[in-house]
Amino acid sequence: MSERIPERGKRGPRPRRAVTLRVIAREAGVSASTVSRIINGTVKVSDELKSAVEAAITKHDFRPDAAARGLALGRTLTIGVLSQAIDSPFYAEGLRGVERRLLEAGYAALFMSGNWNEVDEERCLREFIDRGVDGIIMFSGRLGDAAVKEFAKRVPVVVTGRSLRAAHTYSLPIDDRRGALLAMRHLIGIGHRRIAFIAGSENHPDALERLAGYQAALGEAGIPFDPRRVASGDWHEEGGLLATSRLLESGVDFTAIFCVNDQTAYGAYLALFRKGLNVPKDVSVVGFDDLPASSYSLPPLTCVRQSVRTLGERAAEAVLALIAGRRPRIDSPPVEIVVRDSTRRI
Amino acid sequence: MSERIPERGKRGPRPRRAVTLRVIAREAGVSASTVSRIINGTVKVSDELKSAVEAAITKHDFRPDAAARGLALGRTLTIGVLSQAIDSPFYAEGLRGVERRLLEAGYAALFMSGNWNEVDEERCLREFIDRGVDGIIMFSGRLGDAAVKEFAKRVPVVVTGRSLRAAHTYSLPIDDRRGALLAMRHLIGIGHRRIAFIAGSENHPDALERLAGYQAALGEAGIPFDPRRVASGDWHEEGGLLATSRLLESGVDFTAIFCVNDQTAYGAYLALFRKGLNVPKDVSVVGFDDLPASSYSLPPLTCVRQSVRTLGERAAEAVLALIAGRRPRIDSPPVEIVVRDSTRRI
DNA sequence: GCACCATCAGAAACCGGTTTCAGACCGGCC
DNA sequence: GGCCGGTCTGAAACCGGTTTCTGATGGTGC
DSSP states (O other): OOOOOOOSSSSSSOOOOSSOHHHHHHHHTSOHHHHHHHHHTOSOOOHHHHHHHHHHHHHHTOOOOHHHHHHHHTOOSEEEEEESOTTOHHHHHHHHHHHHHHHHTTOEEEEEEOTTOHHHHHHHHHHHHHTTOSEEEEESOSOOHHHHHHHHTTSOEEEESSOOOOTTEEEEOOOHHHHHHHHHHHHHHTTOOSEEEEEOOTTOHHHHHHHHHHHHHHHHTTOOOOGGGEEEOOSSHHHHHHHHHHHHHHOOOOSEEEESSHHHHHHHHHHHHHTTOOTTTTOEEEEEEOOGGGGSSSSOOEEEEEOHHHHHHHHHHHHHHHHTTOOOOOOOOOEEEEOOSSOOOO | OOOOOOOSSSSSSOOOOSSOHHHHHHHHTSOHHHHHHHHHTOSOOOHHHHHHHHHHHHHHTOOOOHHHHHHHHTOOSEEEEEESOTTOHHHHHHHHHHHHHHHHTTOEEEEEEOTTOHHHHHHHHHHHHHTTOSEEEEESOSOOHHHHHHHHTTSOEEEESSOOOOTTEEEEOOOHHHHHHHHHHHHHHTTOOSEEEEEOOTTOHHHHHHHHHHHHHHHHHTOOOOGGGEEEOOSSHHHHHHHHHHHHHHOOOOSEEEESSHHHHHHHHHHHHHTTOOTTTTOEEEEEEOOGGGGSSSSOOEEEEEOHHHHHHHHHHHHHHHHTTOOOOOOOOOEEEEOOSSOOOO
């Protein structure tokens, strides 16, 4: 009855765990091994010992130390999850999906942000390895495939937004090109022919694929590609705002804008609003992602939906499968067009 | 030259670490203790041994196992961070701030979501304890103060959004009442007298404080409080949408709406938009939080700013101080009004 | 030249679990 | 009654680090 938490801050060595497995063992009059076996159910133990131990466990509210267990077992029940920014609404959705699935499986997630920066990404991944994570999930990211494969030698890695074939690796690519095609077909289908495109940052593979889809759709419809209708953004609201302003000032005409992602579209909205232009009356706008906020933008945004949350869930499933030694058979969630109020027939 | 990663998945026991401290020691011809001392710089070691060991370390790219180190040291350089939902733009900002500060200090964050649910919150906190975190940061949350204090016996706890005095505990309260007062004074100052309020969920302390601020401001201005002008929401867009619709249909008149938070305001925006009402021409709207998206809403939202990111940074500083045994002297970031385009003088 | 002290390195114990290995005990069978 | 086999338990080793404790070495002072 007198277990006290070890004194804190009172000089002396670091605070240590008050009640350990050996304490329980002593109290129940058994050996440490027996307690361990009962907790994990690895070996049959007689009922009387079991109940004595269980009584001691509940009495002290004992729960084994995860670090010690991780050390002994060689696994930590932790997955390292690398996104680019924890406060980006896009990644946040994905993280949510990951979190949920991992929780169900008894795993915890160690989230870190790569800041769209190769160096930071590599630092995070190293940190994951050092902390002995059992697997890694990587949301997009700039880090080269070779580096990723190197990490995959240590621990299973699931990547989204790219294709990568290597041992202990699984990819959930995003069909950017098809998504862009769907968006453009929607616009073309409702009569638009002069369609501007606000791209992501120049060197980004997703951005290039979406641009390729934009061009392919124009080709399909026999509309000539006019580079003056392409402005580059930065995947964020601000880039969308600036790009749209530039387009408007440049004098090229367009009846619709396809934005590389929803956040860019929000920026475009604001630029149009400031010029007194109405969406969709004067300009139709299409986004890409279907962030939760897009249902509440004014007007609600027509966009290509890729369920990032589902993507996160599937990434979690895939990494768990890899850990279990199974080969995942999991597809990326499909892209589809969600028509709301930001586009209109002309 | 022949270190191989232990075979994975090939039956046999779990994959284990290929290169350990003892491997380095053997290679450099010294004892394990010496390697440890060199890595941590705890004791002076002769230069020649040091360089031999360092050579071996870089050759094998050795980095000590965090779990083992954590076990030996009794600390994990990990902070448990409990928010309510990782994909909420509000908490995401805070987590970002936490992440940044912790990273600077060499700590990692274990993020978990409490889902506005006492049971989940407690489960998360227990998980933190089991995993041996060195400290806990808790963003708002429904868990009772008594339970929080219980956890604080095991490990330092920093809470935001509430006041709590206990050992190994630090609070960063949010001045909800003052924030609400600022919002209301702004509206009243530009001529509004019939001001609706969309509250958060009924039993939430922050919601109650903001309501109190709303009432206090009315009192200051000698405006009678009319409960028909208060509608309850759920802190999310949907609640704002529904509450605003109810207000509009109820027939009570108002020239402005003060929303308990920005997300509620976004919902209000959409409800007004659907009714063909213009913000701010027909109705002025004020939010609370100043989420990043509020700069890009249409029109950009006037709101009370509380820098959640700063709050997160300060929470991180506070928990680090507690861990170091220092008593933090850190204030919550101030609330202030940010006037944009959603309010106008009448 | 010898005693003494400071400095540095290694052996061993430890952190808190898990697991191997060996032994105790029991029952069944010849 | 003795032998065999199966079941259950405990002692000890192990995971990969850190730290205490002890011993060796070299330098200094007298």
